[in-house]
Amino acid sequence: MKLTAxxxxxxxxxxxxxxxxxxxxxxxxADHIASALEERDGDFYxxxxxxxxxxxxxxxxxxxxxxxxxxxxxxxxxxxNAVKPWAIALVISLFLLLFxxxxxxxxxxxxxxxxxxxTVLFIAVIGSVFHKRLFRGNRFSVTAKLTSSFALxxxxxxxxxxxxxxxxxxxxxxxxxxxxxxxMIVLMITNYQQERLYKLKYN
Numbered sequence: 001m002k003l004t005a006x007x008x009x010x011x012x013x014x015x016x017x018x019x020x021x022x023x024x025x026x027x028x029x030a031d032h033i034a035s036a037l038e039e040r041d042g043d044f045y046x047x048x049x050x051x052x053x054x055x056x057x058x059x060x061x062x063x064x065x066x067x068x069x070x071x072x073x074x075x076x077x078x079x080x081n082a083v084k085p086w087a088i089a090l091v092i093s094l095f096l097l098l099f100x101x102x103x104x105x106x107x108x109x110x111x112x113x114x115x116x117x118x119t120v121l122f123i124a125v126i127g128s129v130f131h132k133r134l135f136r137g138n139r140f141s142v143t144a145k146l147t148s149s150f151a152l153x154x155x156x157x158x159x160x161x162x163x164x165x166x167x168x169x170x171x172x173x174x175x176x177x178x179x180x181x182x183x184m185i186v187l188m189i190t191n192y193q194q195e196r197l198y199k200l201k202y203n
Contacts, residue, residue: 003034007044014052018060024074024194028066029059074146078190082182091182098174150187154180 011030020026033051040047052059081087157163157180167173 001038001041001044001047003038003044008034011048014048018056020060020063022067024070025063025066028069032066033059071145074190074194077193078146078186081186081190081193087182087186090185091178094181095174095178098177099171146187146191150183 008030011033012026015026015029020029033048033055036051036055037044037047040051157176163176164173167176
């Protein structure tokens with residue numbers, strides 16, 4: 001059988017009320033269930049009831065498996081975005097802009113301003129994630145995982161190691177700032193794409 005949007009939503013709601021709170025994990029489970037049901041030919045509700053009678057306990061205990069699936073998809077999309085033509089053009093443009101800027105004003109003199117801009121941009125990403133969790137009820141485990149991983153990397157680079165101090169006066173400083181800004185932009189786009197993908201399919 002071919003499942004309709006209404007039937008997919010029914011599966012999603014069933015999992016939601018069964019205690020699967022993270023939307024991306026729930027959607028991966030729903031996709032798994034839908035694939036199994038589409039191999040059957042009976043009435044949707046009868047087949048669904050039969051399938052869940054057999055597999056419900058197993059599914060509810062396999063959060064880690066579906067989290068891994070969702071995480072793999074998110075990281076694959078993140079790396080795919082990072083090598084797309086627009087991303088490569090963005091990296092080149094950012095580097096050239098910073099490199100040319102460096103000819104007139106040393107980046108070392110602007111390091112605090114650049115780091116402040118990067119921090120504000122990153123706070124905007126984190127704020128968006130927590131706004132959705134607190135006020136809109138949308139909880140995406142992988143979005144939070146991607147964001148927290150990058151937050152840790154950013155903290156280590158900006159506060160612990162102070163990479164800007166280590167690279168001061170070298171050609172690597174604009175490279176460092178380019179990559180930092182680029183990764184934040186790609187992270188924001190990837191988070192948006194992942195959430196939009198799930199919502200289009202199940203909402």
